[in-house]
Amino acid sequence: MPTWSDGYVSDIEYLPGFYMDQTPAHLDVACLLRDIEPPVAAGEPFRYCELGCGVGESALAIAASNHRSEVWGFDFNPAHIARGRDLARDGGLRNIHLLEASFEQLAKGEVRDLPAFDYIALHGVWSWVSPASRSHIVNFIDRHLNPGGLVYVTYNALPGWTVAQPLQRLVSTFASLDHGRSDRRVSTAIEMVRRVCDVGAPALQVADVERLEKERDQGNLAYLSHEYLNEHWAPCYHSDVAGDLAAAKLEFVGSANLLENFPDLSLTPQQRALIDDAPLAVRETLRDYFMARTFRRDVFVRGARIIPGRRRAQRLRRQKLMLVIPAAAVTRNIKIPLGEAALSERAYEPAFRALAEGPRSIGELLDLPEAAGSTASPREMIGMLVGSRQAMTVTNENTDAAIAVARAYNTLHLAACADSGRGMTALAAPAVGSAVTVTIYEMLAYEALSSGTPDDPKALTEATWKLLQDRGDRLRHEGETVESEDEARKILHDNMQVIIDIALPLWRRLGAI
Structure with a gap:
């Protein structure tokens, strides 16, 4: 493996993919659900940065769908940046900058003339890099995030990963005994893990081994390599991540998985009561003991500006929504952290019919005559419709x-x-x-x-x-x-x-x- 990789898999490229949760439009909704002002006013240009952007697919899509805004992406793998730059150039994108740089180089200011950003996103980075790299990330955020700006960070979460940690260690250990490419090494390692499992290994969960075999058989060796073979792989407790990011004056906003911001959809009444009695600093970590999350999508803010109470409902009522799935596919039965739930027929059936005709503001949806008597609030409606991936907020004009x-x-x-x-x-x-x-x-x-x-x-x-x-x-x-x-x-x-x-x-x- 190249010495410049600092223990991170770099001999095969990371899988391309678009992740909606890290877009400014989506992160703004997470803010609004927690009564916090987003970094910029609705429809205004922003500056966005992705650290560890891979081949840049999310950054490129954000640039292409927000042509008046400025997007930056950084990755230490030159193959990733070269591929992303090719697509940006051939696709005519002039508002994106993709640069090859390590977190250390960024933290030390070796990449000059960088602006301050309204959003900084890290997907699939935090729990896969070394403690030193995480420190560099925090230093970069401290220097380059605007007051009121947001940080999106995902990571493998504890205690949810506790049971599967022996599996990752065994895959990584067997792979380290081979000196071929990472995709071959992880495939061979999974074969060895299966042999260990078959002769009886209480520390391994059969379902987890079968999941790895399924991913391998589907050809997802690049994903498995990047997930399991990084030298510094380490799941994290939320309180530890929050403690590290506090050095950049960041405080937790909520989850980019929007439905997790509604306690009654995530926790039993008894669990909610216990969390409410717990000290504020441990509440979010305590939730992970109840929800068994193995992956977190956290949103942090540098200086939370609370939306005044008398403006909260009006602010949300003005927000327009648009269906992003066919009208025939909409459903009131949605998946929630606790299982499944049915949205109110009185509020959501007329809302779906109206949205099928075109974008509507939340106020317009709640004021439909057919919805009279509904108890749905503006906060609930934006959370349920965007959180269930059936609608998105309208942010720009179709010029x-x-x-x-x-x-x-x-x-x-x-x-x-x-x-x-x-x-x-x-x-x-x-x-x-x-x-x-x-x-x-x-x-x-x-x-x-x-x-x-x-x-x-x-x-x-x-x-x-x-x-x-x-x-x-x-x-x-x-x-x-x-x-x-x-x-x-x-x-x-x-x-x-x-x-x-x-x-x-x-x-x-x-x-x-």
Whole structure:
């Protein structure tokens, strides 16, 4: 392994991916749920920084969907930065800066002329790097986060990871005995772990071993390598993370998993009563003993500005929401930390019908005649609709300039995804300042539409079939390769009709095309 890696896996690239929870639009909602002012006023440009950005997919999507804002991404792996820069250049993004730099270089100010940021995000970094690197991160935040700015940090959480710690140690130990590439080493290590498990090892959970084997069999060796083989891998208690970040004057806001900010959806009445009686400094850690979270998505603020009580409800009532899934897919039955819950029929059925017609403010939704008598509050409605991933906040206007930037980036990004064989990714969506997930058929349709193919199922079928032929790809449907051309064309035609009827109108409302 290269000596410059400081024990971090660097011989294979980290998996690309878009993570909605780290977008400014989403983090602002986490603030509003806790009655805290977001870093910048709604719709205003911001400065965003991602530390350990990998190939930059989240940073690129944020830049493409917020063209008036400025985005920076840093990673110590030159392969990551080179790949991200290629896509930024080819996609025409001028508001993003991707730089190769270690946390130590950033903390020491070796990267000069950096601005102060409104948001700093770290996904999949904190519990995978050395204590020294975590100290450098805190120093960088202290120097470069604006007053009132937010930090998003994810990490493997204790005590939830306690049971699986022996498994990680065994995988890492077996892998260290091999000197090949990390993906081969982790695969061999999992084979050895299975042998240990089969002869009886009470310290290993069979379900956890099976999960690793499933990931390996699905080809997710890059994920397994980066998750399990880093030398400084160390799950953390929330109180320890909060203590480290306090050196940069940060205080905990809440969870970017929005539904976790509602105690009645996360804890039993007895658990809530016990936490309420506990000292403030240990309450969040105590919640982890009850919720068994293995992964935390924490939001911290540098200087919390509490929204005055008389303005809280009005502030939320003005916030517009937009559906980001097809109207036919909306549901009142949502997953919550405690299991499942059903949203109020009186409040949410009319809200869903109204949102199916177009964006609405929360006040408009609550004031619908059909919702009369509902007890739903503005805070509940934004939390439930955004937290269940059915709606997002409207943050930007769909100007011609914003749509042009998003379309140019999306088109190049989809072509790059096709080259690497990905069957799912995310489209930059300016209206919500974020991105929305698309599947392989939608990816093909978007490429064809953006190149001028009319929104006609026959024309789209021919265009997407030609894309597949030109690339030497064959269609896969329900996990199987489609051998017959006639069958492939029929599957494409059926999917193109659905996309024209459902996905395309949604993309247009989002400003994605």
